[in-house]
Every structure is written in C-alpha cells, then in structure tokens.
Amino acid sequence: MQTMLKVTRPRYSRERFQGSLKGLMEERHLSYRQLAYKTQLSAGYLNHLTKGTRPVPADPVMCTIATALCVEPDFFLEYRLRQVADVLDASTQLIDALYSVLLLHTPFSDDIKALLERSGNGNGLGAGNGHGAGNGHGNGNGHGNGNGHGNGNGDSRARSFAV
Numbered sequence: 001m002q003t004m005l006k007v008t009r010p011r012y013s014r015e016r017f018q019g020s021l022k023g024l025m026e027e028r029h030l031s032y033r034q035l036a037y038k039t040q041l042s043a044g045y046l047n048h049l050t051k052g053t054r055p056v057p058a059d060p061v062m063c064t065i066a067t068a069l070c071v072e073p074d075f076f077l078e079y080r081l082r083q084v085a086d087v088l089d090a091s092t093q094l095i096d097a098l099y100s101v102l103l104l105h106t107p108f109s110d111d112i113k114a115l116l117e118r119s120g121n122g123n124g125l126g127a128g129n130g131h132g133a134g135n136g137h138g139n140g141n142g143h144g145n146g147n148g149h150g151n152g153n154g155d156s157r158a159r160s161f162a163v
Helices: 017-027 032-039 043-051 059-068 077-089 092-105 110-117
Strands: none
Touching: 017 043, 017 077, 032 043, 032 059, 059 077, 077 092
C-alpha cells in the first residue's frame, strides 16, 4: 500500500494578492475560465488580478474568490491588512501603543546606529528618553522644536532619527 503525503498550505499567505491568487489557481489546476465560472467574475478580470493590472478587489469579491478556491478570505494578505486597519481605525490608543512598539523595535542600519552612539553632542540624533532636546523634536518633555529627536522624558529605550 502506497502512502500519500498530504501537502499542506500555510494558513496565511505572505505574498501579495496577485501572487497568492495565481499560486492557488496553479495549485488547484484551475484556468481563468474555470475560476470565472465558480465566482461569476469574468475571466478577463481574473487575469488582470493575477497580473496586477487591476487593484486588489474589495473584501466581498475577495471572499467570493476565496470560497471558490477553498480558502478563508484571510488567507490573502490584503484582506488581513484591511481587518487590522479597521480595528486600528477604531482605537487611537491602540495606534499609539503599536507605534511606540515600532519605534522601539525598528532595526537601524549601521549608519544610524553610529549616529545614535554619537548622539550626546546635541546635533540631531538623540538617544535617550524620548523626543527631546538638542536639535530634536522636543524640549525635554516629549515634543517640541528642532530637527531630530533627543533626550526627553519618554521611554528610555526610544531611539529616533532626524527628518
């Protein structure tokens, strides 16, 4: 008896919509006409979607395509991005919290790291406690005047850069 290995696809695609759609169609051996029949969308429109010459469809259309391809709509990256954007749109506190995390964990290039290490000179980049003094956005208390970010009274891990 021969054992068949089941190939499993990740729950979520990391590719943009056009690549995900094309990949699913190839994996399922579906032509544009076959998918058009299953979705009631035109084959030409589906072709444009896989080529990236039409914008990513609205969520209801994406749901129709997902159903026809036997995946959940959130398989598509853009669908997930829209869901996240909708949640963020409803909560400015969540936006601020996530933005703070991004500032803390954004990787810096070697050039930026070197500037941060020399930041004690007050000429632009400030390592320190948030947005502060020097030629920074700040007056030592969070936000202020200048061209970069310096030492204020924010999070001591914050690192910023001149704009």
